[in-house]
Amino acid sequence: MLSIVILAIAAFVIVSTEFLIVGLLPAMAVDLGVSVPLAGQLVTLFAFTVMLFGPPLTLLLSHLNRKALFVAIMGVFALANALAALAPNLWVLGVARFIPALLLPVFWGTASETATRLVAPAQAGTAVARVYLGITAALLFGIPIGTLAAGTIGWRGAFWGFALLSLLTAVLLAVCMPAQAKPQRMRIGQQIRILRDGAFQWHVALSVVVFTAMFTAYTYLAETLQKLAGVAPAHVGWWLMAFGAVGLLGNALAGKMMDRSPLRATVFFTALLGLGMAGAALVPGTLHWLVVALAAWGIAYTALFPVNQVRVMQAAPQAQAFAGTMNVSAANAGIGLGAVVGGLAIRHLGLPSLGFAAAGIAAVAVAMALAMVRRQAKKQ
Structure with a gap:
């Protein structure tokens, strides 16, 4: 189903954005004048933001129209990646990582639920697995490609690239994903x-x-x-x-x-x-x-x-x-x-x-x- 394929593409972009930084740490540390271990705390910041803020934000946002919510999330990822590309110091880069980390668990919770509602109950597991192909694709292609790109266009160029991918995914969701019934509040x-x-x-x-x-x-x-x-x-x-x-x-x-x-x-x-x-x-x-x-x-x-x-x-x-x-x-x-x-x-x-x-x-x-x-x- 087209909607599940589009959600898998969004998942690919989101997971690639989350883990892209792992391969960029050495270059980022040199450019921003900090140690690699200090720059590595951005990974910790992202993970613990997801852990702490995901449940309450999902409680607040789970009643929203799914299509509009997914488009908004990808739009935020586009802006956050652009901010990361422009970051003059580690503090601004931290903000650029904190913002998308707030919405990543909202996406996973609502996208998984949406996938199960798009198919018959007996196929719910298969539908979620297809969305999670985005994770596999990110591990297989997204993260290595981003790391290789950083070697040619720099770590800022890598973030610009994922900003563009996030924006294109938002457009794809807006144009191709059929309207979803608003969830019962x-x-x-x-x-x-x-x-x-x-x-x-x-x-x-x-x-x-x-x-x-x-x-x-x-x-x-x-x-x-x-x-x-x-x-x-x-x-x-x-x-x-x-x-x-x-x-x-x-x-x-x-x-x-x-x-x-x-x-x-x-x-x-x-x-x-x-x-x-x-x-x-x-x-x-x-x-x-x-x-x-x-x-x-x-x-x-x-x-x-x-x-x-x-x-x-x-x-x-x-x-x-x-x-x-x-x-x-x-x-x-x-x-x-x-x-x-x-x-x-x-x-x-x-x-x-x-x-x-x-x-x-x-x-x-x-x-x-x-x-x-x-x-x-x-x-x-």
């Missing part, structure tokens, strides 16, 4: 009532643990490839691109499995994730086994983005947009925790321990999910 009290639901709390907690497992190892994947697998620094980007390409299979599998049971899909893909991360730590010097381990890891990593989103949304059908945003906040909490846990593991146990530490967290998530499956079965 729910009182804030009605929506936040889901936070008192014990089952929903478990679903959000599971997302935190799953994303912590994912990013304990993924945050340092480039370092792992260089130091343990002996991949030349010039080739790391190609390995990461291949990791994202394999994820296309994970996205397709996720769509089919989510339509049956997103909770059981969480068990399967989290177990596969743990095996892949532990396998990569066991055989970093054996090329063919390393490729197998990374393939399993990449499939599970990409699949778990939409799987977690659909699982949490289905746990609160009466307030899906808010529930979806709660999952995005949980994911960002996990991303931050994963980076911290991974850093501690490297510092105290060494880089070879990283895959095992991440796999251990994945095992905790699998145990949680299996307990939830059993509880769900008893209720039925």
Whole structure:
């Protein structure tokens, strides 16, 4: 369906904008006269803004016309990227990163809900997975292309490029996306009532643990490839691109499995994730086994983005947009925790321990999910 394709394009631009800065940090730090670690705090600023402000803003905006909301969000991303391109110092750049971070979780919550409403209930998982193809495309093309562009047109030119992409996407949404029925306005009290639901709390907690497992190892994947697998620094980007390409299979599998049971899909893909991360730590010097381990890891990593989103949304059908945003906040909490846990593991146990530490967290998530499956079965 055209609307879902357009939402996937918007997702590509949004995720590329979020992670583009990772490849630009060295050049930005030099240009703005700050250290790389200080410039790196812009990544933290974005993640924690998403985590803290996403749920309340979704509560306030979820009643708005979806098409108008999506066009406005992409317009804000265009302006924010332009401001980043013009930023004279780190403070202005911080503002340019803070503003779009406010709206990113609003997009994910409402876009996921909109995708489920555009198709039959039995195809809801597949629809969300197709929107989440934007994430895979961003990891595969957007971030590497942006980083390469920075080497030719500078980091400011890269932000100008994404400002233009954001504007074009806003126009595409305005012209090609059919009008959507205005959602029924729910009182804030009605929506936040889901936070008192014990089952929903478990679903959000599971997302935190799953994303912590994912990013304990993924945050340092480039370092792992260089130091343990002996991949030349010039080739790391190609390995990461291949990791994202394999994820296309994970996205397709996720769509089919989510339509049956997103909770059981969480068990399967989290177990596969743990095996892949532990396998990569066991055989970093054996090329063919390393490729197998990374393939399993990449499939599970990409699949778990939409799987977690659909699982949490289905746990609160009466307030899906808010529930979806709660999952995005949980994911960002996990991303931050994963980076911290991974850093501690490297510092105290060494880089070879990283895959095992991440796999251990994945095992905790699998145990949680299996307990939830059993509880769900008893209720039925």
